[in-house]
Amino acid sequence: MTVPVTPTLLYLDNVTVSFDGFRALNALSLAIDHAEMRAIIGPNGAGKTTMMDVITGKTQPNEGTALFEGTHDLTALDETAIAELGIGRKFQTPTVFELHTVEDNLLLALKNKRGPLATLLSRRTNREQERIDSLLERVRLPAQRHRRAGELSHGQKQWLEIGMLLAQEPKLLLIDEPAAGMTDQETADTADLLRDIAKSKGVIVVEHDMSFVRALGAKVTCLHEGSVLAEGSLDAVSANERVVEVYLGR
Structure with a gap:
């Protein structure tokens, strides 16, 4: 098979x-550039989760092309190999090591980690400490470094998990409904954080909160019945009659 070269980071x-005759994705096409943030919206059942499952190797498509960096065929790789390529995924509910400190959560997540037990018992290098310090600053948690992760607020846990993703030095982050359950200030801070990350990495954000989507300032793709229904700025997508009919409901 000759794989076509594309300049985009992600190319679908x-x-x-199809699941038992139901098309969760229906000839979906999408392209994400390097250092681009894309907001994915759409009604329940639109195919948003299945799209992320395909990108991360959890679900194999029946047909179609899924390329990463132009040369890596995602449909031929398993979840571990895809993660090692530089694709990280954050689910809606934060998953952190609640009994460990914030700092140790980041240490455990560092790329080329040696395993949980060995990492915690070993003496961290200056480079690892500098990396952890930088991540703590980036995700707004330097004052929480010695607290157990389980003591953090919901929003802080979300930031910690994003920091744990960043510790693995991904090229593309998939973020599922990060604003759910956050305070207004946490929501605003999360939008700032994701905009900062998107300066150097690809970021796909699945979100229902339109105020948060607007704060992201990103290109918007609306999915419906497994296909792209509309794409463009939030104002343009929100003005689309079909988007209003099937999703925004006004």
């Missing part, structure tokens, strides 16, 4: 996924 073309 004609991706179709």
